[in-house]
Amino acid sequence: MVSGMDDRTTRVLRHIVEDYIATAEPVGSRTISKKMGQSLSPATIRNIMADLEEAGFLAQPHTSAGRVPTGAGFRYYIDHLLARQSLARGEMDQLHRAAGEGNGPADELVRQVSRLLSNLARQASVVVVSSPEQQVLSSVSLMRAGVERILLVTVMRGGWVQHRLIEGEPDLTGDELERFSAYLNELAEGRTLLQLRARILDELGKEKARYDRVMGRALAMSARALTDTAPGEVFIEGRANILEQPEFAEDVHRLKRILRAFEEKSVIFRLLDRAMVSRAIQVSVGLENTVEELPDISVVASGYRQGASSVGSIGLIGPVRMDYSRVIPLVEYAASLLTTMFEDR
C-alpha cells in the first residue's frame, strides 16, 4: 500500500508537507486544491487526504481542522518526494570563508562552520567529535604544569589537541621531561593513541630490565594518563534559533527538555552517533530517533571524515517540521567542507 500510492496521491502529500513546513498550521483541502492549480476540486483532495490519513501519513488535530503530516508522513516525504534545493552560491561562499577563518586548532574550524551552519539554517547546530583514540598522532609532549603536576599533550593529525593532567607525580627535571618527550614522540610516530598505549606497555617491560628508573617511571605515568580515555567533544551553536520555531517557543516544557538535553553530552552523542558511522546524511524524524527524552525533534546530520576514517559528525537539531529541502543540502555541504578541510591537514 505504501509503495502502491499513485502519483496524484503523493503529489498531494508533498504539497501538504511543504505547506505545513512553510506555515506550521494544519492545511486544508481548499489550500491544496488551489496550490495544484485547481486541477482537482477540494472535495477530491479530501478523498485523497482521507486515504493518506488511513495510511498513517496524515493526522487531524481535531475534527474540523486541516491535516498535519505525521512522522511517517515526513519520513515518506524525505525519502521519496523531496526536491532538494541547491545551495545558493553565496551560502557556499560564506561556509567556505567560515572554514578559512577557523585557522586555529581543529576545534576552532569546526566551531566556525557549525556557527554559520546554524545561522543559515536558523536551527541549532551540533558537532560531535568522536574520541580521538583511533586517530593517528602527530606529536606528543610532556610539560610541567606546576608542582607535582605534569601535562601530557597529544596532537592528532587533524589538528585536534588534547591534554591530560597527571597529578601527584614527583617532579622530573626539565631535562628529564624533554628527554622523555622525545622518546615518547619516537614511540608515537605514525601510531594511533591506542597503539601508542600498547606500545608503551610493551616498552615498559623491556625498560624495567634496562634499569632506567626515570624512563620507567615516565612510561608508567604516561600509560596511566592514556588509560582514562577522553570521551570526545560536543559543540552546540545557535541554541537561540530554537526559539525561532513556533513549536518550541510556545511549549515551555518541550523547550526545557531540549535545553536540558543540550547540557548532556551523552544525549547529544546518542542523537548523532548513527550519522557518525554512516557515510550518507542521516535524517531522524521524531520518534525514530534513539533518545527517549526527545521524541518530537528531528536531527539532520552527516559524518565527516579524515582520510578514510570517520572522526565525527555535524548536524542540525530542530522540530520535525524542518525545511528539509534546504537543510539537507546545507548539512551535506558543511560536512563535506569539513572533510576536505581535514584532508590537507
Place this chain on the structure above:
Amino acid sequence: MVSGMDDRTTRVLRHIVEDYIATAEPVGSRTISKKMGQSLSPATIRNIMADLEEAGFLAQPHTSAGRVPTGAGFRYYIDHLLARQSLARGEMDQLHRAAGEGNGPADELVRQVSRLLSNLARQASVVVVSSPEQQVLSSVSLMRAGVERILLVTVMRGGWVQHRLIEGEPDLTGDELERFSAYLNELAEGRTLLQLRARILDELGKEKARYDRVMGRALAMSARALTDTAPGEVFIEGRANILEQPEFAEDVHRLKRILRAFEEKSVIFRLLDRAMVSRAIQVSVGLENTVEELPDISVVASGYRQGASSVGSIGLIGPVRMDYSRVIPLVEYAASLLTTMFEDR
C-alpha cells in the same frame, strides 16, 4: 529621605521583597500584615506601602494589584536589609567535591564548580576567565601538528592551557623543535606571557647577530604566534534553569534575548567584568548592569584570584527576582573555593 526610613517601614519593604521573591506575585497589604504577626493592620500597611511607592521602591502593576518591588527596591533590600542565609553543610561539601573532581586542567575544575553552582542556585551560571596574558607561565612547548603546521602550547601556573596554531611555516625537524622548545622554556622561566613576548623580541635582535638561522626563524615565529592574543574564555552552565523562572518562561522575547546574549562572549564579558576587578561580590540589578540588551536581568558575581592577581570571575545570571539571601553566599563560596583551589596549583 532614603536613609531616613524608619525601622517599621524598612521591615515592611523587606517582607514585600521576600514574599515577592518567593511567589513571583504582586503582594498585598493583607499578606504583609499577617506575615508581621498582625501587629499592624492591613490599612496601616497600606499607608506605609503608599510611602514606599512614593519613594520609588515599589510599583503597582495596576490599580488593584498588590505591590511589586522596583529595581531600586531590590537594590535597597540587597544593600541594607538582606539577611544572608548561611550555606548548608551539604552544599559546601558538594561544591568541594565538585572542585575535587575537576582534576583535569583548570578549565575542568572551573566547569565542574560552575555546573554545581548552577544546580544549587537553580539559575544559569557563568564563569569568565580573563585573558591569560598577565599570568605566569609554567612551561611552553612547540609541537608538530601536521605538514607546515606547528602548535605552540603554553601552560600557565594555574593550570590553564592554551594552544595557537602556526601555519605555513616550513617544517622544522623534530630535533630542532625540541631544541627550540627547551630554549623557549628557559626564556619563559617565571615570566608572564607578555614578558615572554618582550623577551623574545629582545633575543631576536641578538640571535640574528649570531647567525643561527633556525633559532632566528623559530623566535620570529613564536613572537608572531604570541602576538594575536587569545581573548579569554567563557563557560556557561545550566542554561535550562532559566526556564525555571516564570518571568522568562512566559516571555519568549526576553528568553530569546538572553539566550542570544549567552552566545556572544563579549556580552558576557561586559556583564561580569565589574566583578572581575573588584574583590567583593557584585550584584547588578536590572537596569544597573552595563549591557543595554539585557536591562531586566540580575547578575551576582564574584572574582576569583590566583595568588594576588584576579584571573576571572564566577557568577549567576537570572531574573531580578532572585533569592539573593541564598544566592549571594553561594556565589561567594564558589569564588573563594576557586581561589583556594588555584592557590596550591
Place this chain on the structure above:
DNA sequence: GGTTAGCACTCTGCTTGCCGGAGTGCTAAC
C-alpha cells in the same frame, strides 16, 4: 496623631454563551 474599621471602587481572571469561519464527511448527481 497615629492607627484602624468600614466601605466604595477598581481591576483581573475565570467562566459562560454566542457567533463566524474553516474544514470535514457524506450523499447524490454528473
Place this chain on the structure above:
DNA sequence: GTTAGCACTCCGGCAAGCAGAGTGCTAACC
C-alpha cells in the same frame, strides 16, 4: 471516478457577568 452541495463539528474570538483581591479614603478610636 469526480464533484457540487449540505449538514455537521470544532476552534477562536468576543462580550458579559461574577467572584476575588486589593486599594484609597473617611471617620471613628485610643
